[in-house]
Amino acid sequence: MRLVLAAIALTLAAPALAAPAPKVAATSFTQLKTPLPLPYDETADAKAQVAAARARAKAQHKLLLIDLGGNWCLDCRLLAGTMELPELRSFLAKQYEIVTVDVGRFDKNLDIAAKYGLNGHFGGGVPSVLIVDPKTDSLKNAGRTAALSDARSLSPQALADWLASWTK
Template sequence: MRLAAASIIAFGLAAAPAARAAVTAPQVPAGQSKPVTAPYDTTADAHKAVDTAFARAKAEHKTVLIDFGGNWCPDCRILAGVMANPALAPWIEQHFVVVKVDVGRYDRNMDLEAKYGGAAKGVPAVIAVTPEGKILNPDDTRALADARSMSDQAVADKLAGWAPG
């Protein structure tokens, strides 16, 4: 009987979906990031860019990171600077396919934000999505919205929670 129970438990564990392994963010020195003046391409075809990001993420086994924002937004520009920091950018490239989507003054590409769970309550709204379309942070899309008050390390640590393990 014990052998049968052990076999059932082992089978159940093997059949359970794999949990995401914890990923550790790199150490990001304070004070090195500089805001990016215009991180969002206002002329880009956002739908095509998102489709391309998903295709690449699937091929490379990465998470898609959709960054909804506007060039007028200080937190968006600061977040872009942190993500471009030489201590963090290679790590982001290793784990994510990042696509920046310009929302204008909430008058552009809002259908994409709605599709991926954004609530248009402000920017930046960063949505982490598996290549299969599962949103990894449905209740945390505005976690980086106050980038001005976050340390670079806090941003990196938040991203690590969404990285594929």
């Protein structure tokens, strides 16, 4: 029941007229490849990576997806594992330029989050997913950036649906 309610809440919190998400084969997180990915490079120059990803997104007419999180976070790793599912990875590659940003224990790269209006624990924790229009460098999902911070309460399909909900 909790999964159904969470999926309904995510659907209602997303914009209309989005590209439909691909159907993912995994119906449970237990079906994801293990070990789960460690997607956040703790030594990366995050500002440079975000700037390069934004330039690529702008040139390729894609959205910029900035995934703020940490390798210590199970929900972040579940999101990353779901995004690596072949059917979703292909879809996301067509729609987004994706960059992961390590925020440590909310003590690193906070200036990137602050640029888009997020402070403290980003209004709900991590992962915080920023969907950015690269032309205007504006946040498309303001107020909904922490929607996936409790990813474990969803399903892989619900995560895919939320990610697709911001696309055209």
